[in-house]
Amino acid sequence: MIRMLLRVLGHEYARPVRRTVALMTTTAMTEGLSYALLVPVLRALFGSDPAAAWPWLIAFGAAVAVYAALRYYSDLSGFRVGIALLRGMYRRLGGHLAQLPIGWYDARRVGEVSVLASEGVLQAMSVIAHLLAPFISACVTPLTIVAVMLAFNWQLGLAALAAVPVVAAIQVWTARSTAATDAERHERDQEATGRVIEYLQAQPVLRAGGRTGERFTLLDDSLREVQRASRRTVLATLPGVVGLTLAVQAIFAGLLVLGAYLALGGDIGAAELLAILVLAARSADPLLSLSDIGGKVRGARSELARLDTVLRTEPLPEAREPIEPAGRDLEFDSVVFRHGDRTVIDGVSLSVPEGQRLAVVGPSGSGKSTLLQLLARFYDVDAGAVRVGGVDVRAIGTEVLMARIAVVFQDVYLFDGTIEENVRLGRPGASEAEVRAAASAARLDDVIERLPGGWAANVGEGGALLSGGERQRVSIARALLKNAPIVLLDEVTSALDPVNEAAVHDGIERLMAGRTVVMVAHRLRTVRRADRIVFLDGGRIVEAGDHDELLRRDGRYAEFWHASLAPVVRE
Structure with a gap:
Protein backbone atom coordinates (compact mmCIF):
# COMPACT_ATOMS: atom_id res chain seq x y z
CA MET A 1 0.00 0.00 0.00
CA ILE A 2 2.72 2.48 1.00
CA ARG A 3 4.88 1.44 -1.98
CA MET A 4 1.98 2.00 -4.35
CA LEU A 5 1.25 5.35 -2.72
CA LEU A 6 4.83 6.51 -3.20
CA ARG A 7 4.89 5.20 -6.77
CA VAL A 8 1.75 7.16 -7.60
CA LEU A 9 2.85 10.39 -5.92
CA GLY A 10 6.61 10.28 -6.39
CA HIS A 11 9.44 9.50 -4.02
CA GLU A 12 9.79 13.10 -2.86
CA TYR A 13 7.12 12.15 -0.31
CA ALA A 14 9.00 9.04 0.86
CA ARG A 15 10.83 10.65 3.80
CA PRO A 16 7.80 12.22 5.55
CA VAL A 17 5.71 9.09 4.95
CA ARG A 18 8.38 6.78 6.36
CA ARG A 19 8.94 9.12 9.30
CA THR A 20 5.22 9.05 10.05
CA VAL A 21 5.07 5.24 9.75
CA ALA A 22 8.05 4.92 12.12
CA LEU A 23 6.45 7.30 14.61
CA MET A 24 3.15 5.41 14.51
CA THR A 25 4.95 2.07 14.94
CA THR A 26 6.88 3.43 17.94
CA THR A 27 3.61 4.69 19.42
CA ALA A 28 1.98 1.28 19.04
CA MET A 29 4.96 -0.48 20.60
CA THR A 30 4.97 2.00 23.50
CA GLU A 31 1.30 1.26 24.10
CA GLY A 32 2.00 -2.46 24.22
CA LEU A 33 5.05 -2.07 26.48
CA SER A 34 3.15 0.17 28.90
CA TYR A 35 0.77 -2.72 29.56
CA ALA A 36 3.77 -4.81 30.69
CA LEU A 37 3.88 -2.67 33.85
CA LEU A 38 0.51 -4.08 34.85
CA VAL A 39 2.21 -7.34 35.81
CA PRO A 40 4.38 -5.90 38.65
CA VAL A 41 1.51 -3.59 39.67
CA LEU A 42 -0.90 -6.50 40.11
CA ARG A 43 1.80 -8.69 41.67
CA ALA A 44 2.41 -6.02 44.35
CA LEU A 45 -1.28 -5.37 44.94
CA PHE A 46 -1.99 -9.07 45.47
CA GLY A 47 1.18 -9.59 47.50
CA SER A 48 1.93 -9.03 51.17
CA ASP A 49 2.92 -5.35 50.68
CA PRO A 50 0.37 -3.52 48.46
CA ALA A 51 2.20 -0.22 49.06
CA ALA A 52 5.04 -1.58 46.93
CA ALA A 53 2.77 -1.02 43.91
CA TRP A 54 3.24 2.78 44.08
CA PRO A 55 6.55 2.91 42.18
CA TRP A 56 5.12 0.68 39.50
CA LEU A 57 1.93 2.76 39.31
CA ILE A 58 4.04 5.91 38.86
CA ALA A 59 6.06 4.15 36.15
CA PHE A 60 2.82 3.04 34.50
CA GLY A 61 1.47 6.60 34.61
CA ALA A 62 4.72 7.91 33.08
CA ALA A 63 4.53 5.28 30.32
CA VAL A 64 0.92 6.25 29.56
CA ALA A 65 1.98 9.92 29.42
CA VAL A 66 4.78 9.07 26.98
CA TYR A 67 2.32 7.05 24.91
CA ALA A 68 -0.17 9.95 24.90
CA ALA A 69 2.51 12.38 23.73
CA LEU A 70 3.67 10.00 21.00
CA ARG A 71 0.08 9.40 19.93
CA TYR A 72 -0.53 13.15 19.66
CA TYR A 73 2.56 13.75 17.54
CA SER A 74 2.01 10.68 15.37
CA ASP A 75 -1.61 11.65 14.68
CA LEU A 76 -0.52 15.24 13.97
CA SER A 77 2.18 13.98 11.62
CA GLY A 78 -0.37 11.74 9.91
CA PHE A 79 -2.74 14.63 9.31
CA ARG A 80 0.02 16.90 8.02
CA VAL A 81 1.44 14.27 5.68
CA GLY A 82 -2.10 13.32 4.61
CA ILE A 83 -2.87 16.92 3.66
CA ALA A 84 0.43 17.20 1.79
CA LEU A 85 -0.30 13.95 -0.08
CA LEU A 86 -3.83 15.12 -0.89
CA ARG A 87 -2.52 18.40 -2.28
CA GLY A 88 0.18 16.57 -4.23
CA MET A 89 -2.30 14.05 -5.64
CA TYR A 90 -4.69 16.76 -6.84
CA ARG A 91 -1.82 18.63 -8.48
CA ARG A 92 -0.46 15.55 -10.18
CA LEU A 93 -3.87 14.27 -11.26
CA GLY A 94 -4.92 17.69 -12.56
CA GLY A 95 -1.66 18.17 -14.44
CA HIS A 96 -1.85 14.69 -15.94
CA LEU A 97 -5.49 15.00 -17.00
CA ALA A 98 -4.63 18.25 -18.77
CA GLN A 99 -2.04 16.38 -20.86
CA LEU A 100 -4.20 13.43 -21.90
CA PRO A 101 -5.61 13.46 -25.43
CA ILE A 102 -9.18 14.70 -25.76
CA GLY A 103 -10.14 11.37 -27.32
CA TRP A 104 -9.46 9.67 -24.00
CA TYR A 105 -12.41 11.51 -22.44
CA ASP A 106 -15.34 9.43 -23.61
CA ALA A 107 -18.67 9.46 -21.75
CA ARG A 108 -17.72 6.56 -19.49
CA ARG A 109 -14.37 8.03 -18.50
CA VAL A 110 -15.76 11.48 -17.74
CA GLY A 111 -18.05 9.97 -15.09
CA GLU A 112 -15.27 7.73 -13.80
CA VAL A 113 -12.78 10.58 -13.48
CA SER A 114 -15.33 12.88 -11.81
CA VAL A 115 -15.95 10.26 -9.10
CA LEU A 116 -12.26 9.40 -8.85
CA ALA A 117 -11.20 13.04 -8.52
CA SER A 118 -13.63 13.63 -5.66
CA GLU A 119 -14.45 10.57 -3.56
CA GLY A 120 -11.62 8.43 -4.91
CA VAL A 121 -8.78 10.82 -4.10
CA LEU A 122 -10.16 11.57 -0.64
CA GLN A 123 -10.57 7.88 0.17
CA ALA A 124 -7.11 6.95 -1.11
CA MET A 125 -5.36 9.82 0.65
CA SER A 126 -7.26 9.25 3.91
CA VAL A 127 -5.04 6.23 4.60
CA ILE A 128 -2.21 8.25 6.14
CA ALA A 129 -4.45 10.61 8.13
CA HIS A 130 -7.16 8.24 9.34
CA LEU A 131 -6.42 4.57 8.69
CA LEU A 132 -2.69 4.02 9.02
CA ALA A 133 -2.43 4.71 12.77
CA PRO A 134 -5.27 2.37 13.83
CA PHE A 135 -4.09 -0.27 11.34
CA ILE A 136 -0.52 -0.18 12.68
CA SER A 137 -1.85 -0.17 16.24
CA ALA A 138 -4.07 -3.17 15.51
CA CYS A 139 -1.04 -5.10 14.20
CA VAL A 140 1.90 -3.90 16.30
CA THR A 141 0.30 -3.47 19.74
CA PRO A 142 -0.92 -7.10 19.99
CA LEU A 143 2.50 -8.36 18.78
CA THR A 144 4.21 -6.26 21.46
CA ILE A 145 1.84 -7.63 24.10
CA VAL A 146 2.63 -11.17 22.93
CA ALA A 147 6.35 -10.41 23.33
CA VAL A 148 5.65 -9.18 26.89
CA MET A 149 3.70 -12.36 27.64
CA LEU A 150 6.61 -14.46 26.35
CA ALA A 151 8.93 -12.59 28.73
CA PHE A 152 6.75 -13.41 31.77
CA ASN A 153 5.58 -16.91 30.85
CA TRP A 154 6.77 -18.76 27.77
CA GLN A 155 3.85 -21.25 27.72
CA LEU A 156 1.16 -18.55 27.65
CA GLY A 157 3.29 -16.44 25.29
CA LEU A 158 3.56 -19.28 22.77
CA ALA A 159 -0.16 -19.94 23.04
CA ALA A 160 -0.87 -16.28 22.30
CA LEU A 161 1.68 -16.32 19.47
CA ALA A 162 -0.37 -19.05 17.79
CA ALA A 163 -3.02 -16.44 17.11
CA VAL A 164 -0.74 -14.51 14.72
CA PRO A 165 -0.82 -16.91 11.73
CA VAL A 166 -4.52 -17.60 12.31
CA VAL A 167 -5.45 -13.90 12.24
CA ALA A 168 -3.16 -13.27 9.25
CA ALA A 169 -4.68 -16.19 7.32
CA ILE A 170 -8.22 -14.94 8.00
CA GLN A 171 -7.30 -11.42 6.80
CA VAL A 172 -5.70 -12.74 3.60
CA TRP A 173 -8.66 -15.03 2.93
CA THR A 174 -11.14 -12.19 3.51
CA ALA A 175 -9.23 -9.88 1.17
CA ARG A 176 -9.24 -12.49 -1.60
CA SER A 177 -12.87 -13.45 -1.15
CA THR A 178 -14.07 -9.81 -1.24
CA ALA A 179 -11.84 -8.59 -4.10
CA ALA A 180 -14.30 -9.60 -6.83
CA THR A 181 -17.36 -8.27 -5.02
CA ASP A 182 -15.60 -4.98 -4.21
CA ALA A 183 -14.74 -4.49 -7.88
CA GLU A 184 -18.31 -5.33 -8.90
CA ARG A 185 -19.71 -2.91 -6.31
CA HIS A 186 -17.49 -0.11 -7.62
CA GLU A 187 -18.56 -0.80 -11.19
CA ARG A 188 -22.25 -0.80 -10.25
CA ASP A 189 -21.84 2.41 -8.26
CA GLN A 190 -20.29 4.13 -11.27
CA GLU A 191 -23.04 2.89 -13.56
CA ALA A 192 -25.72 4.08 -11.14
CA THR A 193 -24.06 7.50 -10.90
CA GLY A 194 -24.14 7.78 -14.67
CA ARG A 195 -27.80 6.78 -14.76
CA VAL A 196 -28.72 9.36 -12.12
CA ILE A 197 -27.02 12.08 -14.18
CA GLU A 198 -28.76 10.79 -17.32
CA TYR A 199 -32.12 10.83 -15.54
CA LEU A 200 -31.63 14.44 -14.43
CA GLN A 201 -30.50 15.52 -17.89
CA ALA A 202 -33.46 13.73 -19.47
CA GLN A 203 -36.04 15.63 -17.44
CA PRO A 204 -37.02 18.02 -20.28
CA VAL A 205 -37.61 15.10 -22.63
CA LEU A 206 -39.51 13.06 -20.04
CA ARG A 207 -41.71 15.97 -19.08
CA ALA A 208 -42.35 16.95 -22.68
CA GLY A 209 -43.50 13.39 -23.27
CA GLY A 210 -45.81 13.47 -20.25
CA ARG A 211 -43.87 10.73 -18.48
CA THR A 212 -43.01 12.54 -15.26
CA GLY A 213 -44.87 10.00 -13.14
CA GLU A 214 -43.19 6.97 -14.66
CA ARG A 215 -40.11 5.29 -13.35
CA PHE A 216 -36.89 5.55 -15.32
CA THR A 217 -36.28 1.88 -16.09
CA LEU A 218 -32.54 2.15 -16.69
CA LEU A 219 -32.04 3.99 -13.39
CA ASP A 220 -34.22 1.50 -11.51
CA ASP A 221 -32.27 -1.41 -12.97
CA SER A 222 -28.91 0.11 -12.09
CA LEU A 223 -30.01 0.84 -8.51
CA ARG A 224 -31.23 -2.73 -8.15
CA GLU A 225 -27.82 -3.93 -9.36
CA VAL A 226 -26.17 -1.72 -6.73
CA GLN A 227 -28.40 -3.30 -4.09
CA ARG A 228 -27.50 -6.81 -5.27
CA ALA A 229 -23.79 -5.98 -5.42
CA SER A 230 -23.95 -4.50 -1.91
CA ARG A 231 -25.65 -7.64 -0.62
CA ARG A 232 -22.98 -9.83 -2.23
CA THR A 233 -20.25 -7.64 -0.69
CA VAL A 234 -21.75 -8.01 2.78
CA LEU A 235 -22.15 -11.76 2.36
CA ALA A 236 -18.55 -12.08 1.16
CA THR A 237 -17.25 -10.03 4.10
CA LEU A 238 -19.38 -11.69 6.79
CA PRO A 239 -17.45 -15.02 7.01
CA GLY A 240 -14.19 -13.14 7.61
CA VAL A 241 -15.70 -10.96 10.35
CA VAL A 242 -17.31 -13.91 12.08
CA GLY A 243 -14.21 -16.07 11.62
CA LEU A 244 -11.92 -13.41 13.10
CA THR A 245 -14.24 -12.92 16.09
CA LEU A 246 -14.48 -16.65 16.74
CA ALA A 247 -10.72 -17.11 16.36
CA VAL A 248 -9.87 -14.32 18.82
CA GLN A 249 -12.43 -15.50 21.35
CA ALA A 250 -11.28 -19.12 20.99
CA ILE A 251 -7.64 -18.17 21.55
CA PHE A 252 -8.57 -16.08 24.58
CA ALA A 253 -10.56 -19.02 25.98
CA GLY A 254 -7.57 -21.28 25.32
CA LEU A 255 -5.29 -18.87 27.20
CA LEU A 256 -7.75 -18.84 30.11
CA VAL A 257 -7.82 -22.66 30.28
CA LEU A 258 -4.02 -22.94 29.95
CA GLY A 259 -3.50 -20.22 32.57
CA ALA A 260 -5.85 -21.94 35.02
CA TYR A 261 -4.02 -25.22 34.47
CA LEU A 262 -0.63 -23.61 35.11
CA ALA A 263 -1.93 -21.75 38.18
CA LEU A 264 -3.41 -24.92 39.67
CA GLY A 265 -0.09 -26.67 39.06
CA GLY A 266 1.80 -23.91 40.83
CA ASP A 267 3.77 -22.87 37.73
CA ILE A 268 2.38 -19.32 37.80
CA GLY A 269 1.00 -17.04 40.50
CA ALA A 270 -2.54 -15.71 40.56
CA ALA A 271 -1.34 -12.11 40.15
CA GLU A 272 0.78 -12.98 37.10
CA LEU A 273 -2.09 -14.97 35.57
CA LEU A 274 -4.54 -12.12 36.11
CA ALA A 275 -2.10 -9.60 34.59
CA ILE A 276 -1.44 -11.81 31.55
CA LEU A 277 -5.17 -12.34 31.01
CA VAL A 278 -5.64 -8.56 31.18
CA LEU A 279 -2.93 -8.19 28.56
CA ALA A 280 -4.60 -10.84 26.39
CA ALA A 281 -7.96 -9.12 26.71
CA ARG A 282 -6.38 -5.79 25.81
CA SER A 283 -4.82 -7.26 22.66
CA ALA A 284 -8.17 -8.71 21.58
CA ASP A 285 -9.79 -5.31 20.97
CA PRO A 286 -7.40 -4.11 18.24
CA LEU A 287 -7.44 -7.57 16.64
CA LEU A 288 -11.24 -7.47 16.39
CA SER A 289 -11.05 -4.03 14.80
CA LEU A 290 -8.90 -5.41 11.98
CA SER A 291 -11.99 -6.48 10.03
CA ASP A 292 -13.36 -2.95 9.79
CA ILE A 293 -9.98 -1.28 9.32
CA GLY A 294 -8.86 -3.90 6.80
CA GLY A 295 -11.99 -3.35 4.71
CA LYS A 296 -11.38 0.41 4.63
CA VAL A 297 -7.72 -0.08 3.73
CA ARG A 298 -8.69 -2.44 0.90
CA GLY A 299 -11.17 0.15 -0.39
CA ALA A 300 -8.51 2.87 -0.27
CA ARG A 301 -6.05 0.57 -2.03
CA SER A 302 -8.58 -0.08 -4.80
CA GLU A 303 -9.06 3.67 -5.33
CA LEU A 304 -5.30 4.15 -5.31
CA ALA A 305 -4.96 1.42 -7.96
CA ARG A 306 -7.52 3.23 -10.14
CA LEU A 307 -5.64 6.50 -9.68
CA ASP A 308 -2.45 4.69 -10.64
CA THR A 309 -4.13 3.38 -13.79
CA VAL A 310 -5.19 6.89 -14.82
CA LEU A 311 -1.76 8.37 -14.04
CA ARG A 312 -0.08 5.62 -16.08
CA THR A 313 -2.12 6.55 -19.16
CA GLU A 314 0.34 7.97 -21.65
CA PRO A 315 -0.28 11.58 -22.73
CA LEU A 316 0.49 12.75 -26.24
CA PRO A 317 4.29 12.73 -26.60
CA GLU A 318 6.12 16.05 -26.53
CA ALA A 319 8.98 16.76 -28.93
CA ARG A 320 12.39 16.66 -27.27
CA GLU A 321 13.51 19.68 -29.29
CA PRO A 322 10.33 21.63 -30.16
CA ILE A 323 10.28 23.65 -33.36
CA GLU A 324 8.49 26.99 -33.52
CA PRO A 325 6.67 27.50 -36.82
CA ALA A 326 7.49 30.68 -38.71
CA GLY A 327 4.25 30.94 -40.70
CA ARG A 328 0.57 30.31 -40.17
CA ASP A 329 -0.36 28.26 -43.22
Missing part, protein backbone atom coordinates in the same frame (compact mmCIF):
# COMPACT_ATOMS: atom_id res chain seq x y z
CA LEU A 330 -1.99 24.87 -42.66
CA GLU A 331 -1.53 21.52 -44.38
CA PHE A 332 -2.98 18.02 -44.21
CA ASP A 333 -0.62 15.53 -45.88
CA SER A 334 -2.23 12.12 -46.62
CA VAL A 335 -3.79 12.11 -43.15
CA VAL A 336 -5.36 8.92 -41.80
CA PHE A 337 -7.06 8.86 -38.41
CA ARG A 338 -8.90 5.96 -36.82
CA HIS A 339 -11.17 5.93 -33.80
CA GLY A 340 -11.38 2.37 -32.57
CA ASP A 341 -12.14 0.16 -35.57
CA ARG A 342 -13.56 3.02 -37.61
CA THR A 343 -11.51 5.09 -40.06
CA VAL A 344 -12.70 8.67 -39.53
CA ILE A 345 -10.23 10.45 -41.85
CA ASP A 346 -8.98 8.47 -44.83
CA GLY A 347 -6.06 9.89 -46.82
CA VAL A 348 -7.01 13.58 -46.69
CA SER A 349 -4.59 16.03 -48.30
CA LEU A 350 -5.29 19.76 -48.46
CA SER A 351 -3.64 23.06 -47.67
CA VAL A 352 -4.75 26.47 -46.42
CA PRO A 353 -2.42 29.33 -47.40
CA GLU A 354 -1.67 31.96 -44.80
CA GLY A 355 -4.52 34.40 -44.30
CA GLN A 356 -7.09 32.41 -46.31
CA ARG A 357 -10.34 30.78 -45.27
CA LEU A 358 -11.18 27.11 -45.73
CA ALA A 359 -14.73 25.85 -45.24
CA VAL A 360 -15.36 22.15 -44.57
CA VAL A 361 -18.87 20.88 -45.30
CA GLY A 362 -20.48 17.48 -45.57
CA PRO A 363 -23.00 15.16 -43.93
CA SER A 364 -22.96 14.38 -40.22
CA GLY A 365 -20.28 11.89 -39.25
CA SER A 366 -18.11 12.66 -42.27
CA GLY A 367 -15.13 13.76 -40.11
CA LYS A 368 -15.43 17.55 -40.36
CA SER A 369 -14.92 18.34 -36.68
CA THR A 370 -12.15 15.74 -36.50
CA LEU A 371 -10.08 17.81 -38.95
CA LEU A 372 -10.22 20.76 -36.54
CA GLN A 373 -9.30 18.52 -33.62
CA LEU A 374 -6.29 17.15 -35.51
CA LEU A 375 -5.13 20.70 -36.25
CA ALA A 376 -5.35 21.57 -32.55
CA ARG A 377 -3.67 18.23 -31.77
CA PHE A 378 -6.49 16.92 -29.65
CA TYR A 379 -5.47 13.61 -31.27
CA ASP A 380 -2.43 12.37 -33.16
CA VAL A 381 -2.86 11.05 -36.69
CA ASP A 382 -2.35 7.37 -37.44
CA ALA A 383 -0.64 8.13 -40.76
CA GLY A 384 0.43 11.21 -42.66
CA ALA A 385 1.06 14.60 -41.06
CA VAL A 386 -0.72 17.78 -40.01
CA ARG A 387 1.44 20.86 -40.34
CA VAL A 388 1.22 24.42 -39.09
CA GLY A 389 3.63 26.87 -40.68
CA GLY A 390 5.32 23.94 -42.42
CA VAL A 391 6.05 22.18 -39.11
CA ASP A 392 4.40 18.92 -38.02
CA VAL A 393 2.17 19.66 -35.02
CA ARG A 394 3.86 16.77 -33.20
CA ALA A 395 7.15 18.69 -33.39
CA ILE A 396 5.63 21.89 -31.94
CA GLY A 397 5.43 22.43 -28.19
CA THR A 398 1.87 22.23 -26.89
CA GLU A 399 1.91 25.73 -25.40
CA VAL A 400 3.35 27.22 -28.59
CA LEU A 401 0.77 25.44 -30.75
CA MET A 402 -2.20 26.45 -28.62
CA ALA A 403 -0.95 30.05 -28.45
CA ARG A 404 -1.28 30.20 -32.24
CA ILE A 405 -4.79 28.74 -32.38
CA ALA A 406 -8.14 30.12 -31.24
CA VAL A 407 -11.01 27.61 -31.26
CA VAL A 408 -14.72 28.46 -31.15
CA PHE A 409 -16.92 25.40 -30.73
CA GLN A 410 -20.64 24.93 -31.19
CA ASP A 411 -21.03 23.81 -27.58
CA VAL A 412 -19.49 26.57 -25.49
CA TYR A 413 -18.47 25.81 -21.92
CA LEU A 414 -18.18 28.73 -19.51
CA PHE A 415 -16.73 28.45 -16.02
CA ASP A 416 -18.82 29.41 -13.02
CA GLY A 417 -17.67 33.01 -12.64
CA THR A 418 -18.24 36.45 -14.07
CA ILE A 419 -18.43 37.31 -17.76
CA GLU A 420 -15.17 39.22 -17.50
CA GLU A 421 -13.37 36.25 -15.94
CA ASN A 422 -14.54 33.99 -18.77
CA VAL A 423 -13.46 36.46 -21.45
CA ARG A 424 -10.06 36.92 -19.79
CA LEU A 425 -9.34 33.21 -20.22
CA GLY A 426 -8.32 34.13 -23.76
CA ARG A 427 -5.45 36.25 -22.42
CA PRO A 428 -5.32 36.63 -18.63
CA GLY A 429 -2.79 39.47 -18.76
CA ALA A 430 -4.85 41.67 -21.10
CA SER A 431 -5.62 45.22 -20.06
CA GLU A 432 -9.13 46.35 -19.23
CA ALA A 433 -9.31 48.35 -22.48
CA GLU A 434 -8.37 45.25 -24.51
CA VAL A 435 -11.04 43.16 -22.77
CA ARG A 436 -13.67 45.82 -23.44
CA ALA A 437 -12.62 46.11 -27.09
CA ALA A 438 -12.86 42.33 -27.60
CA ALA A 439 -16.32 42.30 -26.01
CA SER A 440 -17.48 45.15 -28.22
CA ALA A 441 -16.18 43.43 -31.36
CA ALA A 442 -18.04 40.27 -30.40
CA ARG A 443 -21.26 42.25 -29.78
CA LEU A 444 -21.04 41.07 -26.16
CA ASP A 445 -21.50 44.59 -24.82
CA ASP A 446 -25.18 44.38 -25.79
CA VAL A 447 -25.55 41.37 -23.50
CA ILE A 448 -23.61 43.01 -20.65
CA GLU A 449 -25.85 46.08 -20.69
CA ARG A 450 -28.95 43.91 -20.26
CA LEU A 451 -27.61 41.82 -17.38
CA PRO A 452 -27.90 42.97 -13.76
CA GLY A 453 -24.36 43.41 -12.56
CA GLY A 454 -22.92 43.99 -16.01
CA TRP A 455 -19.37 42.67 -16.24
CA ALA A 456 -19.68 41.23 -12.75
CA ALA A 457 -22.74 39.15 -13.68
CA ASN A 458 -22.26 35.46 -12.86
CA VAL A 459 -22.75 33.07 -15.78
CA GLY A 460 -23.44 29.96 -13.68
CA GLU A 461 -21.92 26.51 -14.06
CA GLY A 462 -21.26 25.84 -17.74
CA GLY A 463 -22.79 29.25 -18.56
CA ALA A 464 -26.27 28.02 -17.63
CA LEU A 465 -27.50 31.56 -16.83
CA LEU A 466 -26.86 32.72 -20.40
CA SER A 467 -28.57 31.73 -23.62
CA GLY A 468 -26.75 29.76 -26.30
CA GLY A 469 -26.18 32.86 -28.41
CA GLU A 470 -24.89 34.82 -25.41
CA ARG A 471 -22.48 32.04 -24.52
CA GLN A 472 -21.28 32.02 -28.10
CA ARG A 473 -20.57 35.75 -27.96
CA VAL A 474 -18.49 35.23 -24.81
CA SER A 475 -16.55 32.52 -26.65
CA ILE A 476 -15.92 34.80 -29.64
CA ALA A 477 -14.82 37.65 -27.35
CA ARG A 478 -12.42 35.23 -25.68
CA ALA A 479 -10.99 34.22 -29.06
CA LEU A 480 -10.68 37.87 -30.15
CA LEU A 481 -8.83 38.73 -26.95
CA LYS A 482 -6.43 35.82 -27.52
CA ASN A 483 -5.58 37.34 -30.92
CA ALA A 484 -4.24 34.06 -32.32
CA PRO A 485 -3.21 34.00 -36.01
CA ILE A 486 -5.18 30.79 -36.71
CA VAL A 487 -8.91 30.43 -36.04
CA LEU A 488 -10.89 27.17 -35.98
CA LEU A 489 -14.69 27.48 -36.07
CA ASP A 490 -16.95 24.48 -35.47
CA GLU A 491 -20.67 24.95 -36.19
CA VAL A 492 -20.74 28.25 -34.31
CA THR A 493 -24.12 29.41 -35.66
CA SER A 494 -25.97 26.13 -35.35
CA ALA A 495 -29.35 26.37 -33.56
CA LEU A 496 -29.14 30.13 -32.91
CA ASP A 497 -32.10 32.47 -33.17
CA PRO A 498 -31.92 35.12 -35.95
CA VAL A 499 -30.93 37.97 -33.60
CA ASN A 500 -28.09 36.03 -31.98
CA GLU A 501 -27.07 34.54 -35.33
CA ALA A 502 -26.65 38.01 -36.81
CA ALA A 503 -24.64 39.17 -33.79
CA VAL A 504 -22.47 36.05 -33.84
CA HIS A 505 -21.87 36.40 -37.58
CA ASP A 506 -20.73 39.97 -37.03
CA GLY A 507 -18.34 38.84 -34.31
CA ILE A 508 -17.07 35.95 -36.43
CA GLU A 509 -16.32 38.25 -39.36
CA ARG A 510 -14.20 40.43 -37.11
CA LEU A 511 -12.49 37.37 -35.65
CA MET A 512 -11.62 35.96 -39.09
CA ALA A 513 -10.24 39.24 -40.51
CA GLY A 514 -6.60 38.81 -41.49
CA ARG A 515 -6.31 35.32 -40.01
CA THR A 516 -5.96 31.78 -41.35
CA VAL A 517 -9.35 30.19 -40.84
CA VAL A 518 -10.80 26.68 -41.01
CA MET A 519 -14.55 26.61 -40.47
CA VAL A 520 -17.03 23.77 -40.24
CA ALA A 521 -20.66 24.62 -40.95
CA HIS A 522 -24.00 22.98 -41.65
CA ARG A 523 -25.62 26.23 -42.72
CA LEU A 524 -23.98 26.61 -46.10
CA ARG A 525 -24.82 30.32 -46.42
CA THR A 526 -22.07 30.95 -43.84
CA VAL A 527 -19.34 29.52 -46.12
CA ARG A 528 -20.00 31.48 -49.33
CA ARG A 529 -17.16 33.90 -48.67
CA ALA A 530 -14.59 31.17 -48.01
CA ASP A 531 -11.58 31.14 -50.33
CA ARG A 532 -11.92 27.39 -50.70
CA ILE A 533 -14.55 24.80 -49.81
CA VAL A 534 -13.99 21.08 -49.42
CA PHE A 535 -16.85 18.59 -49.29
CA LEU A 536 -16.06 15.71 -46.96
CA ASP A 537 -17.88 12.37 -47.00
CA GLY A 538 -16.80 9.17 -45.30
CA GLY A 539 -13.53 10.79 -44.23
CA ARG A 540 -12.55 11.59 -47.84
CA ILE A 541 -12.58 14.79 -49.88
CA VAL A 542 -15.04 14.24 -52.71
CA GLU A 543 -15.15 17.83 -54.00
CA ALA A 544 -13.05 20.98 -53.60
CA GLY A 545 -13.26 24.51 -55.01
CA ASP A 546 -14.86 27.86 -54.33
CA HIS A 547 -18.59 28.36 -53.94
CA ASP A 548 -19.39 29.32 -57.55
CA GLU A 549 -17.16 26.62 -59.01
CA LEU A 550 -18.79 23.90 -56.92
CA LEU A 551 -22.27 25.06 -57.88
CA ARG A 552 -21.33 24.87 -61.58
CA ARG A 553 -20.18 21.28 -61.12
CA ASP A 554 -23.67 20.39 -59.84
CA GLY A 555 -22.25 17.70 -57.55
CA ARG A 556 -22.62 16.88 -53.87
CA TYR A 557 -21.99 20.44 -52.70
CA ALA A 558 -24.61 21.81 -55.12
CA GLU A 559 -27.07 19.21 -53.85
CA PHE A 560 -26.44 20.29 -50.27
CA TRP A 561 -26.68 23.95 -51.24
CA HIS A 562 -30.05 23.60 -52.96
CA ALA A 563 -31.35 21.49 -50.06
CA SER A 564 -30.36 24.26 -47.63
CA LEU A 565 -32.29 26.80 -49.71
CA ALA A 566 -35.40 24.62 -50.07
CA PRO A 567 -37.08 25.74 -46.79
CA VAL A 568 -36.61 29.38 -47.76
CA VAL A 569 -38.20 28.77 -51.19
CA ARG A 570 -41.21 27.07 -49.62
CA GLU A 571 -41.79 30.09 -47.41
